[in-house]
Amino acid sequence: MRFAADRMLGKLAKWLRILGYDTLYSRTLSNDRFLALGDKGRILLSRNTRLVGKMAPDRLIFVEANDPQVQLQCLIRFLGLKPDPNRFFARCTVCNGLLKPIEPEDVLGKVPEHIWTSHNRFSECKTCGRIYWPGSHLARSRREIRRLLGV
Numbered sequence: 001m002r003f004a005a006d007r008m009l010g011k012l013a014k015w016l017r018i019l020g021y022d023t024l025y026s027r028t029l030s031n032d033r034f035l036a037l038g039d040k041g042r043i044l045l046s047r048n049t050r051l052v053g054k055m056a057p058d059r060l061i062f063v064e065a066n067d068p069q070v071q072l073q074c075l076i077r078f079l080g081l082k083p084d085p086n087r088f089f090a091r092c093t094v095c096n097g098l099l100k101p102i103e104p105e106d107v108l109g110k111v112p113e114h115i116w117t118s119h120n121r122f123s124e125c126k127t128c129g130r131i132y133w134p135g136s137h138l139a140r141s142r143r144e145i146r147r148l149l150g151v
């Protein structure tokens with residue numbers, strides 16, 4: 001299942017990416033270009049009441065909740081999603097690109113030294129080059145995922 005989130009749903013988009021869902025998000029996308037993504041097979045997620053009714057209700061989901069975690073829980077329930085732990089943290093939370101493992105030597109100088117000396121597993125976004133490692137914000141996310149989804 002692939003998604004596109006409107007400009008008001010940046011945090012929800014980040015969470016969907018953490019769970020491994022291909023989720024487009026752009027703050028600068030026009031409504032027309034956003035709706036066009038729905039025609040390309042993505043489920044549109046929107047808080048814009050003016051867009052409701054412009055697409056079939058199964059193609060455009062109006063997100064009512066304010067809180068990103070509640071938004072995520074509602075969406076999972078509504079769509080009957082079964083997030084797969086094997087796909088968690090497989091995507092860049094910034095650009096939606098896929099991550100690939102990268103050797104520690106190759107990130108030398110690209111991450112803070114205390115991170116480099118205390119970790120031996122890194123991954124890199126194939127699209128934007130951002131480096132990820134277990135821990136820091138990811139550890140917090142894992143705990144939150146467990147709390148959110150009971151996995």
Ligand SMILES: [Zn+2]
Nearest residue numbers: 092095125128
């Ligand atoms: Zn990226």
